Amino acid sequence: MVMMTKAEYLASLNDGRRIFADGEEIKDLTTHPQFATSLELVGDGYDRHHRPGRGACGPYFSIPHSREELKELLETLLGWDMVTVTTSQGLLALLTAAARMRSAHPEYAKRIEDYFDHCKDNDLRCVQAITDAKGDRTVAPGKQEDPDVYTRIVERRSDGIVVRGAKLHISSASISHELVVMPTKKMKPGEEDWAVACAIPVNAPGVRIVNTNYAPRDRHEDFPHSSRHNMPEGFVLLDDVFVPNERVFLAGETDHSATFAHSLGLWERLGGTAHLVEIGDTLVGLAQLIAESNGTQRISHIREKIAEMVIYATLVRAGLEAAIANAEPSPEGWYFPSELFTNAAKHFGAAEFSHMVRHLHDIGGGSIVTAPSIADLENEEVGEQIKKYMHTVDGVDGEYRTRLFHAIRDYTADAFGGWQLVTMIQSGGGLYAQRLVSRKHYDMDKAKALALEVVNGPKG
């Protein structure tokens, strides 16, 4: 067990992986401008956690054995880069799946635990590759015209399997080491070839990843957030990739084909909710700062909107706390968060997010999109004039206020902002899935008993 440094991490990516972006294959990731920020973030994460020598491992490889440990994990991960968060959440999801399928398929549970150790021993970063291309949504996976639109086993060999398909929306895939492949939905009898979960190194033959990215191409100062925080989104092509048996976690057992997606959903939504708490507070902060900068923070309708944002952020936080406080242990003693509270909180936070952004835009004003560029502030002829007119009250200089407008635009109404607007709704499987799971884990019998008391009066 040994930890990597930033330099070792960057070197590790030079492993023959095949990465594409903007229409071309990228020969050296570490020198490509579109990947610079994300590699910097992940690399800094390695350096920050690094402890030399054998036997060391990062806290992102720990499994919570109590509600307190789970709570601590959720707080700690807010300081990590996204790839490290994904590694932690994804491996916990995999262990959750192991716990849930252990009695039926002990061999798979064992392989998952071994794989967890493998990642931990080598300080690897993993991403979950779940969403399939899906083809015609009204047709079952096994009945599609093109059988590859759901990832599938195309060959079964004595030493492993060969898989083909595509996995979409795989954030950070290109800068990670491992793809944890799992079925996008429940497979039915007859769809054994599509019931496949396994781990694949990013540089395995047959893997190619096409990337997109909201990182700004220029004027980085006008994009204070997205220039510092961005990750490539990967469209992962799996072209007859061989997976050895020890990395196969499901290969035809349809009864557990949805176990991975459910487990991942739980942890993704929990992590998402933890980030939402921070996002909610950030939105409140931006609203309060811009109101103070505009000198409008005491106007009644501005205060009302900020109060609504405060209540939003607080309720998401309450949901997260309840999800942790109601966590339950698996037979292994691993603590998994409450499905009910996790899903309810995530749904609320995601569903109301665009309304909160509307409040922020309503409070901020048109300069969110019309403020002159930071470069203009430095122009010797007009720079001082812009600062003069962007200045409002004592203590708020024109440059700070201009930068604040750019931050709000970048965070909520441009590249990163748009990405956040969409992923807010889609991450963790979409609002619909969150409603479904909330409903499933709710104590409906108790609710019906309460309702019957309204009909019939209290029971005996």
Place this chain on the structure above:
Amino acid sequence: MVMMTKAEYLASLNDGRRIFADGEEIKDLTTHPQFATSLELVGDGYDRHHRPGRGACGPYFSIPHSREELKELLETLLGWDMVTVTTSQGLLALLTAAARMRSAHPEYAKRIEDYFDHCKDNDLRCVQAITDAKGDRTVAPGKQEDPDVYTRIVERRSDGIVVRGAKLHISSASISHELVVMPTKKMKPGEEDWAVACAIPVNAPGVRIVNTNYAPRDRHEDFPHSSRHNMPEGFVLLDDVFVPNERVFLAGETDHSATFAHSLGLWERLGGTAHLVEIGDTLVGLAQLIAESNGTQRISHIREKIAEMVIYATLVRAGLEAAIANAEPSPEGWYFPSELFTNAAKHFGAAEFSHMVRHLHDIGGGSIVTAPSIADLENEEVGEQIKKYMHTVDGVDGEYRTRLFHAIRDYTADAFGGWQLVTMIQSGGGLYAQRLVSRKHYDMDKAKALALEVVNGPKG
């Protein structure tokens, strides 16, 4: 210290109190039909808790000394009648005020603790009398044309004070023993006469209470909830009522004039949120039962609405749990719930309530208001026909379904339902107050720091 039985409680109300309703003074409360249900509920509460002998006292006189005790209290009180709940919450509010004003006014804090013991020793029921008539809302209490529209001290004597005014919306006042009078809002210097808090027995000379009530006058079977659960709402007139010094908790100290209202706000909203959790579950239960009765529980848009109701109920619960989990002790070691989470949860629950009722009505259908009377079910000519046509699927007989419609109407769209719709918004001081308090107790500095990271990148 001794506890009362139901019979003793009923007898205790024959104490000369002056109660009015429907235009007339009521000579004997215990035989008046409009008070029958509420006296039954409160009386049963006495009998249920009664333990004979000296030294016994009800759990509603306990002060939580840990988060666990606070949690237990909140769960337990759901089983109590409203007067007992009000007694517990109101006295805790009074103790909260005592804790908050102890350093400035130790004498008042002492009197409050003595008063708490007095109530406990005699197993009394207390209500909080806070809302003043208020007159012209644009004019300060001390500047009103009629100085009585805010309750005030009209005479200061060596042995006590004399107060005059009216207190509105005082639920259950007529069937309780004690009125805990407190200022409706912060008083300013010059308004010392209106800065008055004290305890007044309901039967004190000068007290008269006019009552209104949503209890059904007839057809009780068509009102399954409101016929079993109703409390009189009191319009309390204080006509030069003498209060001895030991029951005076504030008499001119304007610096602490809002302390009572804030303390009461906290406990009322906490108790309100605890009930909201139950109400939320009840609404889900009613929705699920009527959907199952109609045979529509598997229709997609019905399921979606119920899932939204589930998320609503779950988030209110999360807010309550967080309010308790984040409770903090006073110097006395008494645990008070988190202002932030309490207010955010109460606001959300109240603000979204009418939307949840809309979902229930949307799911239920027009029979909520058009179902024939229960009496019609028993009519020998048409009763069987009604049952025939109200029957839907196996296991759902027509009478049960008819009763379910009446229960939904009564609970959400008639006398009790309307009362609930209004008080949901108004209780605990109204939505506006809840936004205000949420904003006040939110960690705005942290939010601004997070926002500044978006502008400037991470600190240091």
Place this chain on the structure above:
Amino acid sequence: MVMMTKAEYLASLNDGRRIFADGEEIKDLTTHPQFATSLELVGDGYDRHHRPGRGACGPYFSIPHSREELKELLETLLGWDMVTVTTSQGLLALLTAAARMRSAHPEYAKRIEDYFDHCKDNDLRCVQAITDAKGDRTVAPGKQEDPDVYTRIVERRSDGIVVRGAKLHISSASISHELVVMPTKKMKPGEEDWAVACAIPVNAPGVRIVNTNYAPRDRHEDFPHSSRHNMPEGFVLLDDVFVPNERVFLAGETDHSATFAHSLGLWERLGGTAHLVEIGDTLVGLAQLIAESNGTQRISHIREKIAEMVIYATLVRAGLEAAIANAEPSPEGWYFPSELFTNAAKHFGAAEFSHMVRHLHDIGGGSIVTAPSIADLENEEVGEQIKKYMHTVDGVDGEYRTRLFHAIRDYTADAFGGWQLVTMIQSGGGLYAQRLVSRKHYDMDKAKALALEVVNGPKG
């Protein structure tokens, strides 16, 4: 052609009809307290419109032949009692069905026109009887365990048909002359017996109607609206009722089984929207009056809420105006309103209604449900005191303000209010149906063309 007076109308109800309420058969409608108000309203409508002599007929029997006539009709009907409105809208719906099925079934179209003349000639009042009992919602009408849960033809004779079933939510059925029976939904081949539309006199043998009603039983002064405006809701039993051929409008032609429901939906939603415009303005008026009475009308958050209510009322009005301005003529030259705008306006008005009521309750305050009874105002001991404390600002006396609170409670949070809350969602077929029809009549091709311009740029 001759018109009836109130006296003649009341006499006409003594025709052997069989009416039930509160568990008993009512022998004389005109002396029963629960029907007094509605008979008064309908009777006054007769007297107000009455012109003596042959050849006269009410304006509620006119068919709009231009957009201007349609607009005038919609404005005029707001002054009519509900039964007269229903008669007008229902017969226009029937004529709409006639126009739509004329080419396929000219005989039925002819019978409908004859029936229209019959009603007009005798100044009759008609209600539409559409909603069936429906039994198990997951089972088709022809497959139900009890075949009567959808109204059906049980016998076909040379001179007519015999029908059996129940029709629910039939407002005012008991005080009208005619029931216009129509299928509740589209029937499929094999369900010919359930594809039945016809007209049945209320006093036809086999018809029995069970009534429910939100009319106050006592304290009428505390119910200023519902004591003046209420109609019985009828649960109509059709027990092997014979219908002669000339009153049969459909008897097995499943292709047109939904034509009646669609036509009625259009006119019900149009009439409903016209009333919604008035209801919207009424809610704004109540909000403004109570704000002025409380002296809060200049407070920022109160003004904001009233402004939102103003926008609501204005948008419903805009929708109604657009529905009329976009009306199209049938081949007969009859003008039918726009399906698209009618449904969109009705949906918006209904869906947002509970939110507007919430605003009103938020603005009004707790006295909406706790104000003393009007009788208490007249009590010589406490009456003046209540008025003193309910008084606020110059020009607002305590009695007026108390009555205003009762009006708001009655209109939005009690018997009538609850009825309105539910029927707002359910009338015209429910929100779901309105969404469906809006979608169906929207110009989707144009929308897709606009969207494609975003993808590909402007066409050529």
Place this chain on the structure above:
Amino acid sequence: MVMMTKAEYLASLNDGRRIFADGEEIKDLTTHPQFATSLELVGDGYDRHHRPGRGACGPYFSIPHSREELKELLETLLGWDMVTVTTSQGLLALLTAAARMRSAHPEYAKRIEDYFDHCKDNDLRCVQAITDAKGDRTVAPGKQEDPDVYTRIVERRSDGIVVRGAKLHISSASISHELVVMPTKKMKPGEEDWAVACAIPVNAPGVRIVNTNYAPRDRHEDFPHSSRHNMPEGFVLLDDVFVPNERVFLAGETDHSATFAHSLGLWERLGGTAHLVEIGDTLVGLAQLIAESNGTQRISHIREKIAEMVIYATLVRAGLEAAIANAEPSPEGWYFPSELFTNAAKHFGAAEFSHMVRHLHDIGGGSIVTAPSIADLENEEVGEQIKKYMHTVDGVDGEYRTRLFHAIRDYTADAFGGWQLVTMIQSGGGLYAQRLVSRKHYDMDKAKALALEVVNGPKG
């Protein structure tokens, strides 16, 4: 009176104007990449409308003299470029102001009409310059520390005035000919120097404009909308600009200082609503196209969301139609739209916009932000693979679907989308102003009369 061609228009911009962007002064607008699209759009507008010879003028200089002409104008302008729309709406706003101030200040009304003719005769393009820098929002214009934060008269000369200040959010200022300057809000007595309206050529000495712009810098194919539709946003500096008397429309008359803003508000919101109708339909179209592309268009919850979008688009359209149908003529016979309906429709459209975008994102899926670049589709190694996996159902090829995702991202969740999200809320003066004006023009007396009927029953 003569019309310009595109070439003449482009040449006309070479007039000494001083334009800045990205930190530098732009020497030749017509060759700068950031202005290319907008110049193309405006230039094409010139060519499309051009008629040679004297006496010709564009339809954007017509004044509606009837509701029909107003309706036609609103339909026609949807086909114009934004600068031409602004010219038409702005000049109509100016004429509205003229009509409203004619009796008090006939000389100004005359100058405005002359100015209108000047623009028309020379086929000029004008923008309105209204929003001031505003400094400290809690301080009146005349009391600011820096008096220039509201544009003001710094010198009054016999032949004109000299003005100083800044005007923000001035779309297209740099590519127009004329700035119509007007006060941002009502000025009070003592603030005469800030009560200034006038017309200033863009190339007048002392005018400098700093620009920002969401036009894509590269990968134009990934930005199908914003690469074709973008306008520079101008931050206009007025540094002691001389304005001759004939172009001064207000110079100290505070009684009419708000007349311009109100007039502009009306026309901006009307034009905004007209565009919103198209935007609403476009959103519906995008939702339907992507649902069909995903093969999800028949799924219940997808259909429900699209139906809600349909109702949204339809109600905005109803509001626009009602604003026009209720237009009223000025004494001059010019038709001005209804303030009430215009503001209500604009408010609704803007307030619900982010919710509609949420629906679109919910329907579309994560590929909105993760779809590979169009360039990747052309990569010979991965292009075909991407198309294979982006393909879904017959008739939907992978490239079309990829382009559709990019269009949705660009239109609602990136550069243009973010701009639209913010300006939707802010344009026409913000939601708050729209509520204020709606409230002001609503018939409150009628609403109160209706409400009093609930309290007291019908009058007389």
